[in-house]
Amino acid sequence: MTEPLPTTDLKQLSEDALSALQVLDTSDPGAVEKWRVEFLGRNGRLTTVLRGLGALPAEQRREAGAAANSLKEQLEQRLEEKRTQTLAAQAARAESLDISLPGRRMRRGRLHPSTQIIREICSAFNEMGFQTVEGPEVEWERYNFDLLNIPRDHPARDKWDTIWIEQPESRRPPDGQRILLRTHTSPMQGRVMERQQPPVRVIVPGKCYRFEATDATHEWQFHQVEGLVVDEGVTFADLKGTLYEFARRIFGANRRVRFRCDFFPFVEPGVDMSIDCFGCDGKGCRICKNSGWIEIMGAGMVHPKVLAAVGYDTARYTGFAFGMGPERIAMLRYGIEDIRHFFSNDLRFLSQF
Numbered sequence: 001m002t003e004p005l006p007t008t009d010l011k012q013l014s015e016d017a018l019s020a021l022q023v024l025d026t027s028d029p030g031a032v033e034k035w036r037v038e039f040l041g042r043n044g045r046l047t048t049v050l051r052g053l054g055a056l057p058a059e060q061r062r063e064a065g066a067a068a069n070s071l072k073e074q075l076e077q078r079l080e081e082k083r084t085q086t087l088a089a090q091a092a093r094a095e096s097l098d099i100s101l102p103g104r105r106m107r108r109g110r111l112h113p114s115t116q117i118i119r120e121i122c123s124a125f126n127e128m129g130f131q132t133v134e135g136p137e138v139e140w141e142r143y144n145f146d147l148l149n150i151p152r153d154h155p156a157r158d159k160w161d162t163i164w165i166e167q168p169e170s171r172r173p174p175d176g177q178r179i180l181l182r183t184h185t186s187p188m189q190g191r192v193m194e195r196q197q198p199p200v201r202v203i204v205p206g207k208c209y210r211f212e213a214t215d216a217t218h219e220w221q222f223h224q225v226e227g228l229v230v231d232e233g234v235t236f237a238d239l240k241g242t243l244y245e246f247a248r249r250i251f252g253a254n255r256r257v258r259f260r261c262d263f264f265p266f267v268e269p270g271v272d273m274s275i276d277c278f279g280c281d282g283k284g285c286r287i288c289k290n291s292g293w294i295e296i297m298g299a300g301m302v303h304p305k306v307l308a309a310v311g312y313d314t315a316r317y318t319g320f321a322f323g324m325g326p327e328r329i330a331m332l333r334y335g336i337e338d339i340r341h342f343f344s345n346d347l348r349f350l351s352q353f
């Protein structure tokens, strides 16, 4: 039996050790130890080779011994290199997860500016004793027009460009009532008063629709906030006092208000209410179109015919009503130029509020 040549053994050992090192996970201490024991350990393959050297002639023994020691050094060095590489890679990974950096900002959702201003308007009135009520957006013409002293074929109906809902002939009620998208929140006046006796003190926010072209100040869909007060002894002074207090709450304590005659079929007398311009304090500027005044709502004493239509005793009860566009209020307060921004869903606009 001939001894294998130690140099051949060393060559094979070197190849095996290096290819095992290539796939070795040096971050795993158990795997490193296993590799070390297999190739460099006390009973490892290198030691076995060295032990076999004793049987060789002196000349060959010296040569093979030197080669074996050199291989041992080489393998230990390669292991150290591999460890350093692993540590560097770990450090790089840790750097990309630097826990001392500030966190990424979460984008917060918020209420739509229309919703914000509607809530603000309603709470100003809630604090004055008004109750918030809401009604249907698809409405009978009875509530949208008839009960508000705007009978069919009355020319005043032209003021509201109405979107009518098609009804099949068979499903129309006997009185010929038609369905529409409400053109204002005023239909709730009739709905509320039919349900209850005075005192009535309600605020009605909601969506309205008009069949009209859109431009910077007109939308076919918009919000309105309606108010109605009916009780014994309600006078025009109550209207003025209530709306003046509202204007102060929304536009600032120093505001002055102005009432001028206006016409709405469901009030008598009717007025429009303006505040002195907060942009120029009444001197004249772009916001107020140099008039010093900004119109913010329509109002008036409830027409006796409207009270009578729901069966209220007009000798006993009087009331006032008002309506405003919250988008217009927000446009004035925040200097928004175009009402179409409110419904365009553009985050650049929405995230400003």
Ligand SMILES: [Zn+2]
Pocket: 277, 278, 279, 280, 281, 282, 283, 284, 285, 286, 287, 288, 289, 290, 292, 293
């Ligand atoms: Zn002004």
